[in-house]
Amino acid sequence: MLSKDTQVCLSLSGRPSNLGTRFHNFLYAELGLDFVYKAFTTTDLPAAIGGLRALGIRGAGISMPFKEAVIPLVDALDPSAAAIDSVNTIVNTPVDGVAHLVAHNTDYLAVAGLLATHGIVPSGPAAVLGSGGMAKASLAALRDNGFDDLVVVARNPQAGPALAAAYGARWVPDLGEHRPTLLLNATPVGMAGGSAAADLPVPRAAVEAADAVFEVVAVPEDTPFVRLGRELGKQVVTGTEVAALQAAEQFVLYTGVRPNEDQVRRAGEFSRATA
Numbered sequence: 473m474l475s476k477d478t479q480v481c482l483s484l485s486g487r488p489s490n491l492g493t494r495f496h497n498f499l500y501a502e503l504g505l506d507f508v509y510k511a512f513t514t515t516d517l518p519a520a521i522g523g524l525r526a527l528g529i530r531g532a533g534i535s536m537p538f539k540e541a542v543i544p545l546v547d548a549l550d551p552s553a554a555a556i557d558s559v560n561t562i563v564n565t566p567v568d569g570v571a572h573l574v575a576h577n578t579d580y581l582a583v584a585g586l587l588a589t590h591g592i593v594p595s596g597p598a599a600v601l602g603s604g605g606m607a608k609a610s611l612a613a614l615r616d617n618g619f620d621d622l623v624v625v626a627r628n629p630q631a632g633p634a635l636a637a638a639y640g641a642r643w644v645p646d647l648g649e650h651r652p653t654l655l656l657n658a659t660p661v662g663m664a665g666g667s668a669a670a671d672l673p674v675p676r677a678a679v680e681a682a683d684a685v686f687e688v689v690a691v692p693e694d695t696p697f698v699r700l701g702r703e704l705g706k707q708v709v710t711g712t713e714v715a716a717l718q719a720a721e722q723f724v725l726y727t728g729v730r731p732n733e734d735q736v737r738r739a740g741e742f743s744r745a746t747a
Contacts, residue, residue, distance in 0.1 A: 477506060482512055530563070531564060548575070558605030599624075623642045698711075
């Protein structure tokens, strides 16, 4: 039952899905917590963040394309967000009764964790596709896990080179003849509802030459990139795995309660059922 004391969390995304909503609400019910979670989009980010303050919203998940644009609108950056200038979580912890918004980033933790659980280790060049907030988190996780031959593949002639330089990587506007052993897609290509939902983020030949494909697009679970990787027998990490791990860390930040591995697994399965 909702009440005046129910704490509200939400997400802000360019293309909202049911993943986060179902994941968080499943765990609230599982753990008996008086919280509720709802997904939103917005064309007025400053006003939306103002709403967090004015209404006492406890927390907000931040997705593309708001991960960097939200930074000037918060009160403080946790080191996880400050280190990569990218935000995927805002927690509102009032100080003397006044809203205080602290930005975090749990994407890094999710990517690093999945590299470990899938046993993906440096064995050649790794390419990160994209130049936004998720690409930053992914590059940082790769670098910190020993990947020292990194290439940023991004069309943006300003953001791409700047991102590559910040992480000791090379920049190319397109993959061309490069054939990295690890391909990580941090672009919206393949995302349901987008103009490129049916597309691959790289040429088929690049997937054929790779050892592993790492997807961060969570909806659908079987993007064209994931399907091709599986078809070719590659090691595959899905965006739904990324979403579940980063959401679990968000859940801890919002509630102060850490669900166990089984609860996170079941929440992830529930969230994907009708995402």
